[in-house]
Amino acid sequence: MTEHALVVRAHRALTPEGERAVSVVVDDGRITEVLSGDDAPVDAAREIRLAEDEILLPGLVDSHVHVNEPGRTEWEGFASATRAAALGGVTTLVDMPLNSVPPTTTLDGLKAKHAVAEGKLAVDVGFWGGAVPENSGADTTGTLSDLWSEGVFGFKAFLSPSGVDEFGHLSPEQLNTAATAIKAFGGRLIVHAEDPRVLDSAPAASGREYADFLASRPDEAENAAIALVIDTARRTGVRAHILHLSSASALPLIAQAKEEGVSLTVESCPHYLTLAAEEIPAGGTSYKCCPPIRDGANRDLLWRALQDGLIDCVVSDHSPSTPDLKDLDTGDFGTAWGGVAGLQVGLSAMWTEARGRGVPLAEVVRWMSARPARVAGVSGKGSIAQGMDADLAVFAPDEPFHVEASSLAHRNPVSAYDGADLHGRVRRTILRGTEVTSDSVSGRMITRD
Template sequence: MSEDYDLVIRARSAVTPEGERPAAVAVRDGRIAAVAEYAAPLRARSDVELDGAEVLLPGLVDSHVHVNEPGRTDWEGFASATRAAAAGGVTTIVDMPLNSIPPTTTAAGLAAKRSAAEGQVSVDVGFWGGAVPENTAPGGVAELKKLHDQGVYGFKSFLSPSGVDEFGHLTAAEFRSAAEAIGTFGGLLIVHAEDPGVLDAAPDAAGRDYASFLASRPDEAEHDAIALVIETARATGTRSHILHLSSATALPMIRRAKDDGVPITVETCPHYLTIAAEQVPAGATQFKCCPPIRGAANRDALWQALGEGLIDCIVSDHSPSTPDLKDLATGDFGTAWGGVSGLQVGFSAVWTEAQRRGFALGDVVRWMAAAPARIAGTAGKGRIAVGSDADFAVVAPAAESTVDARTLQHKNPLSAYDGALLRGVVRATWLRGTPVDPDAPRGRLLTRG
């Protein structure tokens, strides 16, 4: 093969859809033009050979990130979030529609979001829309179609209060209306599934004891809400995605639904897979998130479901805030903001635990790159294959590092992983065939399709 390319990356180990193998990956015009044998005679303007301890992965895809800009940019912003993504091997994120002001529930909200992001993103960024009471009522449904036509990847809804007043949750009837409307144009409905009635009946969280918070968000809340998601997807045929699954009690009915052909997919998050409730220290509100981190046996069941393909993907649910909102001085789990900040360290956290459980890098790539790209519909992402974008993460899978929250690229130095010794160091990130340079952001704003 003597064709000229812009770039060839040669890796003793590359994770491709066909498996992990030596490869020479050729790039032209920002896309992968060839995947050949390691020593193939490919001519390029730049020929890069990776260290023998490094593995070439496709750039990871994180389809669940709360950037919060505009409106709450002191929590996180596009510049800091995308720098953190790149440092963690993530080359594509899809931004959640809430915690920013305005939320992405109207075409005007989407325009504000895109305007805020323009020119400051180090990786590629897509956007979810939101399904809220205002745009699921008969007079507002046209706004959902408008957002779809303008390229959002789908619509997020809450079945319980979201935590911010400007993004309301849907009743069961409103959720059914949203599913019916979104199904008419082939859209995707993604769901924060906790049942508000179960949450209202549970004891209130208070104080420094994590067990009190865990009791306030029982498994039944997820179980009952997921049952509604499945029932609605079965009745309407609308593609539906269950966000941040934490409770393993829902797995049997998810299995039955998938076996029946109900169009549902499921994600979980690094913190549910790598941390157990028994390990959360008193007052450590950096571990608070909704739904909550549950016990070690539950964590084991989530890993088993991943191995079986019942859970489709792993995404960060990066949901940061300023330290004062975490009530660190009191450590009160009842009043602290809920959200784990983990965008930059997600890969290393998952790989550390996955390797310990006997999984391979190819499994992690499937869960954290190919599957989220497929579910969200970020075309050309998540695979080292001809025609895909030349987005890569160069990792040293055996290297270890200790997380120091103060050195992470996140805007606020607060992380549930602070002090953790993790395996798998990201040494370089490439976007469309060019190394990511946070001082010269080259990310693009993506639209569905």
């Protein structure tokens, strides 16, 4: 009998064929066999056997993470972000092209990312490029194709101000130019969809009341911008993706576009699916994000769309900052930085909400592993199957998890989940057959296949 490198034995595992007992055989960092039963005969140099209260999951794929390094490393950083990811069962993340300085909008910006990430990664990391006015004009789109040739997974664009000066937003004309260029080389356009005209006509955000902040980012801002993205995708044929959907009233637009065959995918995030506007306390600026967390009825509609397949995947949009930028002392929603830090707790938060709704764990894991891998174009990740990378997470679904922001591996102790009582904890994370430890730096920089 051939000796294999590793066998992982689990009486419960989530595989493409369903939940079952398995022996997962690993060689050279890949899954070479998935045998039925946790006692299948396998000769292996190492064995990992799960406890009775544990279930084996594919490593999660989080395609929406703001690492912020270089330039704003005090907000996060590759070492802290990938460590937090591993503790949350995430084995692959794709880094957003902002809020780093420089942004990933040029080859030099991408090289800067590669340089600072080297030797710091606890999990695998890929990169999005950015579509900004400087590279989305009629004479400048060659930069987009250069970035695509270097393996970025697609291009992020804003339709309204991003919050940082070095990453400008696109006009409708620039969006069309970028989409046409990206379609020409087969790329993917991912969009922060809020309409600046609607935002400008809404009341300005200020003060400690969340309702006032919510009024400053109305549903119509998302709806109008999503309509523009759909129209652009319909006209140019580009593969388009709506980032962090929060407005359920946009769902009919999305459904119609998909029925027409428009190349469109959509993500939402744990904070939109587990939190509600009416539960956010006065001055609770750790909850501030754009687009905003909306009310409980809206949340219910997002869950229905997720279960119906209208929303394709769930990713964190981990967007941290230093505590001072959150204005925790004043609690002013008008001046606080917008972004929710939740990379480490996303799975537990989603599972806690899902079990209360009678949604099986297998669905949650699919939304957070295989689906984002497919949407982003990350190959070899997101399922426990022969030929895939041996990226696995050991999850105890019934273990209580009291969140203390100060104990998370995020660089800064600020999170909308601080003080939450959740169910489910990741106990071990395995990257290409090797368990991730507190000092692991075996993560790789990955490119589009």
